[in-house]
Amino acid sequence: SAVISQKPSRDICQRGTSLTIQCQVDSQVTMMFWYRQQPGQSLTLIATANQGSEATYESGFVIDKFPISRPNLTFSTLTVSNMSPEDSSIYLCSVVDLGGAFFGQGTRLTVV
Amino acid sequence: GQQLNQSPQSMFIQEGEDVSMNCTSSSIFNTWLWYKQEPGEGPVLLIALYKAGELTSNGRLTAQFGITRKDSFLNISASIPSDVGIYFCAGQQRGTYKYIFGTGTRLKVLA
Numbered sequence: 001s002a003v004i005s006q007k008p009s010r011d012i013c014q015r016g017t018s019l020t021i022q023c024q025v026d027s028q029v030t031m032m033f034w035y036r037q038q039p040g041q042s043l044t045l046i047a048t049a050n051q052g053s054e055a056t057y058e059s060g061f062v063i064d065k066f067p068i069s070r071p072n073l074t075f076s077t078l079t080v081s082n083m084s085p086e087d088s089s090i091y092l093c094s095v096v097d098l099g100g101a102f103f104g105q106g107t108r109l110t111v112v
Numbered sequence: 113g114q115q116l117n118q119s120p121q122s123m124f125i126q127e128g129e130d131v132s133m134n135c136t137s138s139s140i141f142n143t144w145l146w147y148k149q150e151p152g153e154g155p156v157l158l159i160a161l162y163k164a165g166e167l168t169s170n171g172r173l174t175a176q177f178g179i180t181r182k183d184s185f186l187n188i189s190a191s192i193p194s195d196v197g198i199y200f201c202a203g204q205q206r207g208t209y210k211y212i213f214g215t216g217t218r219l220k221v222l223a
Binding site: 035045092101 | 200
């Protein structure tokens, strides 16, 4: 399976600011997704990162709050905009192939 | 967002005991996956199931794809302390590459 690297691994940010999370994959992948895992909760799909076009967002998530870029088949970014303490979560990048869905180690975000 | 119902929510067991957990949905899924997540890490794929009725093992872990395609089960035999973690199921519906996750089962093993 692909090796997925996320940066940063963790960050503490001030409310009202924005953070961009990077996801790098060691091979070209077609399907890439972003998930959020709130404290003590399961994973919730934010959006599908589409290469060369706008991301497809799930209900409850909007582009203005979570802009996503996917410039090529190995890289994507998720920005958490105008952060509030409620955005404190683990954000996870995922790639899907025929074997299943695979994850990076995640980015642990704390908003103060 | 949509989530699958997973039970039990948490389990405290003695080392050496067997563990069973399940995941149910109102929708039919084409693929079921089972993951383990430890603190500070992303979920790690344990077992993947692709056909209704399929039974697959990975060491002490055995998972089954329910015949109705609306549920899946994970069993862990002879638990050991390193089995501690949160176990998630995930399902993929026909016609999509997206995976929806279960609510998780938190497992603690007492030595």
